[in-house]
Amino acid sequence: MILVKNIEKKFGKHHVLKNISLDIQQGKITAIVGPNGSGKTTIIKSILGLVKPDSGDILINGRTILGDHLYRKNIGYMPQTASFPENLTVKEVIKMIADLRNQSLDINPNLIEILNLIPEMDKQIKNLSGGNKQKLSACIALIFNPSIIILDEPTAGLDPVASSNFKQRILEERMIGKTIILTSHIMNEIEELADNILFLIDGKIVFDGEVKDLIQSSGESKLEKAIANMITENTNGTYN
Numbered sequence: 001m002i003l004v005k006n007i008e009k010k011f012g013k014h015h016v017l018k019n020i021s022l023d024i025q026q027g028k029i030t031a032i033v034g035p036n037g038s039g040k041t042t043i044i045k046s047i048l049g050l051v052k053p054d055s056g057d058i059l060i061n062g063r064t065i066l067g068d069h070l071y072r073k074n075i076g077y078m079p080q081t082a083s084f085p086e087n088l089t090v091k092e093v094i095k096m097i098a099d100l101r102n103q104s105l106d107i108n109p110n111l112i113e114i115l116n117l118i119p120e121m122d123k124q125i126k127n128l129s130g131g132n133k134q135k136l137s138a139c140i141a142l143i144f145n146p147s148i149i150i151l152d153e154p155t156a157g158l159d160p161v162a163s164s165n166f167k168q169r170i171l172e173e174r175m176i177g178k179t180i181i182l183t184s185h186i187m188n189e190i191e192e193l194a195d196n197i198l199f200l201i202d203g204k205i206v207f208d209g210e211v212k213d214l215i216q217s218s219g220e221s222k223l224e225k226a227i228a229n230m231i232t233e234n235t236n237g238t239y240n
């Protein structure tokens with residue numbers, strides 16, 4: 001579905017992605033995990049076409065995305081922190097993005113309900129709480145019914161009800177065959193949601209496989225401990 005082939009990226013002298021190759025499968029939830037600065041966002045931005053790799057290729061459904069931009073219509077993206085025009089209302093932001101994407105909204109208004117956004121629809125962005133901005137961002141990632149959904153720390157800042165409802169919704173999206181990529185620092189959440197895990201350290205992949213295999217191969221019972229061990233092993237104990 002999404003094939004990343006040998007991508008390299010340097011920012012100045014800083015070698016951020018080192019020969020990254022991935023095969024992200026359709027109908028699965030793939031978590032990208034790693035310490036801060038390990039290159040997770042750079043991989044996501046490369047798939048979104050917001051960062052151009054120095055070399056290598058990225059293919060979606062067999063077609064290179066480099067030099068293309070139309071493929072983005074099929075992607076819903078929830079960034080870690082979204083910013084919207086401050087003077088628009090929630091309703092106007094959704095309408096503006098629908099116009100920009102030239103797409104009609106998914107006839108699933110239930111998304112707005114499960115995120116409890118109905119009372120916020122007529123409020124201006126500048127009057128929204130941080131959590132409600134996150135809910136809007138979550139809503140926009142899904143409301144155009146994209147086949148690929150990319151969520152960067154999706155539940156950070158959501159209240160427990162919205163977080164639980166949104167996670168349930170992510171699982172439902174998987175059931176209907178969507179391809180989902182997420183990052184999270186909450187290992188319980190990854191255990192709950194993800195099928196596959198890519199574990200990055202310092203721009204290199206140190207594990208690419210099923211979550212259950214990572215846990216099993218570590219001899220631990222929880223992902224958090226397995227990941228912590230792997231970080232210590234791969235950074236000679238220098239990570240803190």
Ligand code: ADP
Nearest residue numbers: 011014016034035036037038039040041042043
């Ligand atoms: P993560 O998402 O895993 O925290 P990032 O992909 O955001 O990591 O960043 C990886 C490294 O690349 C970091 O050291 C970061 O400072 C650097 N980096 C990311 N974007 C840029 C940029 N536009 N210019 C310079 N350095 C960058």
